[in-house]
Amino acid sequence: xxxxxxxxxxxxxxxxxxxxxxxxxxxxxxxxxxxxxxxxxxxxxxxxxxxxxxxxxxxxxxxxxxxxxxxxxxxxxxxxxxxxxxxxxxxxxxxxxxxxxxxxxxxxxxxxxxxxxxxxxxxxxxxxxxxxxxxxxxxxxxxxxxxxxxxxxxxxxxxxxxxxxxxxxxxxxxxxxxxxxxxxxxxxxxxxxxxxxxxxxxxxxxxxxxxxxxxxxxxxxxxxxxxxxxxxxxxxxxxxxxxxxxxxxxxxxxxxxxxxxxxxxxxxxxxxxxxxxxxxxxxxxxxxxxxxxxxxxxxxxxxxxxxxxxxxxxxxxxxxxxxxxxxxxxxxxxxxxxxxxxxxxxxxxxxxxxxxxxxxxxxxxxxxxxxxxxxxxxxxxxxxxxxxxxxxxxxxxxxxxxxxxxxxxxxx
Numbered sequence: 082x083x084x085x086x087x088x089x090x091x092x093x094x095x096x097x098x099x100x101x102x103x104x105x106x107x108x109x110x111x112x113x114x115x116x117x118x119x120x121x122x123x124x125x126x127x128x129x130x131x132x133x134x135x136x137x138x139x140x141x142x143x144x145x146x147x148x149x150x151x152x153x154x155x156x157x158x159x160x161x162x163x164x165x166x167x168x169x170x171x172x173x174x175x176x177x178x179x180x181x182x183x184x185x186x187x188x189x190x191x192x193x194x195x196x197x198x199x200x201x202x203x204x205x206x207x208x209x210x211x212x213x214x215x216x217x218x219x220x221x222x223x224x225x226x227x228x229x230x231x232x233x234x235x236x237x238x239x240x241x242x243x244x245x246x247x248x249x250x251x252x253x254x255x256x257x258x259x260x261x262x263x264x265x266x267x268x269x270x271x272x273x274x275x276x277x278x279x280x281x282x283x284x285x286x287x288x289x290x291x292x293x294x295x296x297x298x299x300x301x302x303x304x305x306x307x308x309x310x311x312x313x314x315x316x317x318x319x320x321x322x323x324x325x326x327x328x329x330x331x332x333x334x335x336x337x338x339x340x341x342x343x344x345x346x347x348x349x350x351x352x353x354x355x356x357x358x359x360x361x362x363x364x365x366x367x368x369x370x371x372x373x374x375x376x377x378x379x380x381x382x383x384x385x386x387x388x389x390x391x392x393x394x395x396x397x398x399x400x401x402x403x404x405x406x407x408x409x410x411x412x413x414x415x416x417x418x419x420x421x422x423x424x425x426x427x428x429x430x431x432x433x434x435x436x437x438x439x440x441x442x443x444x445x446x447x448x449x450x451x452x453x454x455x456x457x458x459x460x461x462x463x464x465x466x467x468x469x470x471x472x473x474x475x476x477x478x479x480x481x482x483x484x485x486x487x488x489x490x491x492x493x
Contacts, residue, residue, distance in 0.1 A: 082164070082193030082224055086113045086459060086469035088451065089192055089239065092479020094121050096487050098190065101183060102176045103159045109461030110469050111161035116458050118157040119149050128152055136357065136458055137332050164223045173230050188231040190486055194239035195220035196472070221252070225259050234297065234493065235486055236265070238290035239474055242273050245288065260292055267292035268301050277416055278306045279481040280347055281452045282316050285419045287474070289482060297493060302485030313434070314413045315343040316449045319350070320359055325369065325440045328360035330463070347477060353455045358444040358466065362428055369439045371395055371408055371429075376436045379410040410434055411442065417450045422471030425464045444470065452477040 084090055084103040087110075093100065100118070105111045120132045131152070135145035149155070160175055162168050180186060221238075228236055245253050253271075260267050267290050276285035293299045319337035321328065332355035340350040350356075364372070374395075375386040387405040388396070411417045413434035424431050428441020442450075444466045448457065452475040459466040 082191065082227060083195050083220070084110070084114055084159075084193060085472050086110050087117050088453070088473030088476050089194075089237075089479045089482075090114070091117065091453075091457075091476040092474070092481070093190075093192060093483040093486075095476070095480045096483035098483060098487075099183075100158060101185070101188065102179050104164065104172060104176075104193075105159065105161060106163035107465070107469075108161060109465040111159050112460035113458070113469055114159045115157040116460060118159065119145075119154060120456075120458075122154045122157075123149065123152070126152060126154070133456075136456060137355070164220065169223060169226060173227070176227075176231070188233045189490060190235050190237065191224075191227055191231065191233045192237040192239075193224060194474075195224060221256055222259075225256075225263065228260075228265065229263055232294070235291065235293045235299075235489060237482060237486065238292070240288050240290075242271075242286055242288050245271055256290075260290075264295050265292040266295055266297075266299075272301060274304060274478070274482075275306075276452075276475045276478045277309045278304065279475070279478040280307075280311075281450075281475040281477050282309065282311055282313050282343070283417045283420060283450050283452075283475065285475065285478075287478075291482075291486070293489070297489075299489050299492075302482075302489065304481060304485060309416055311341075311343040312414055313411055313417050313450065315341045316349070317413075317433075317446055319344065320356065320443075320446065320449075322435070322438055323359070323361040323440065323443070324438065325361050326363040328443065330358055330360050330444075332357055333359055347452065349449055349452065349454050351454045351456055356445055356455045358448065358459060359446070360463070361438075361440045361443055364428075364440055367395060368429070372410075372432050372439045372441075373436055375408045375410050375432055376434060376439065379412070380434065380436070385409065408432065411450075420447050420451055420471050422468045424471055425467035447471070451475045 082104045084105040103114050123129050123132050131148045134140040271288050273286050274289050276283050319335045321333055321336045334355050344350040378384045378386050386408045407429050409430045410432045411434055431442045433440050447470050451470055
């Protein structure tokens with residue numbers, strides 16, 4: 082549910098879960114889900130060459146879908162609808178139909194997480210009412226309705242830590258109560274996991290609710306906390322260097338022939354000979370001058386540029402007392418700060434650490450920092466691609482969670 086571009090799904094695919102259905106309201110994210118689901122279906126039948134013909138733009142989307150249908154892969158199980166009171170029953174019925182088509186009558190796991198903007202601390206800080214009136218506050222009720230309807234053995238509910246304090250803690254308390262009323266156990270002490278503990282080169286904390294039916298003698302899975310062994314430079318170093326406005330959404334050769342140990346160990350480059358989605362935004366020279374100042378400050382002394390520190394000729398507004406950290410360089414020698422969907426609006430908060438490039442990160446660069454493999458294709462225009470990646474659960478983190486869930490089910 083609320084499947085986005087499929088980061089959480091990807092982790093469960095990798096641990097051999099059979100996905101019955103995805104529910105996603107964004108047309109572009111739904112297309113991305115369809116494409117990736119078809120990739121896994123083709124690979125399972127040994128026909129991944131069809132996917133790569135599409136990836137390398139040798140097949141149109143229409144021809145790609147027709148090739149899938151001709152190999153008895155007619156449906157990617159994506160329900161592209163917005164969840165609301167008006168659509169909820171219809172979507173539930175569609176999922177039931179898909180279960181029947183697959184000769185199944187039970188669901189082991191429901192996974193997902195409602196859009197987090199209404200719970201994020203940044204979003205609340207920017208909204209005059211602190212997001213109190215945002216209808217997205219209550220999307221978790223749809224999630225609970227699906228638990229009630231399908232009665233899974235386990236559920237996984239992912240969100241930002243800001244959920245704990247949203248509406249003064251009211252939503253968190255209500256969520257726990259409703260979960261209990263449905264006959265499920267979830268630890269009352271919140272579990273906040275960091276993506277970097279799963280191999281992601283990013284400091285990204287998320288609250289992960291895992292709940293199970295009361296008749297099961299389960300405990301919350303133990304996820305090891307590991308000291309990060311790799312850095313951002315291990316992730317980005319082989320991609321072509323770009324000036325603003327250069328690159329292409331189509332295939333490009335790698336700059337370095339041999340991938341880093343990180344890219345090999347976590348199958349990020351995964352045998353690719355060229356890569357897509359590596360095109361740099363255009364930047365006016367004023368922004369590039371600011372980027373260079375920010376990069377020097379960070380690379381020389383680990384100091385972040387504050388807006389009020391800029392020379393007067395580079396300032397464009399008089400507000401010098403709030404949101405002073407609007408320019409932020411990604412740490413080449415450490416972990417990236419959290420990738421968020423706001424990167425779709427501008428790149429000031431995600432500046433490439435190479436002063437010679439002096440630009441914001443490309444779609445492929447943020448996808449790699451999120452641990453998406455290079456053969457993951459994102460549909461839609463660049464703005465939509467950024468949103469999809471920023472909202473996603475990193476696949477490496479998702480795979481770790483899926484492993485924990487699989488172990489619980491095996492012990493049942």
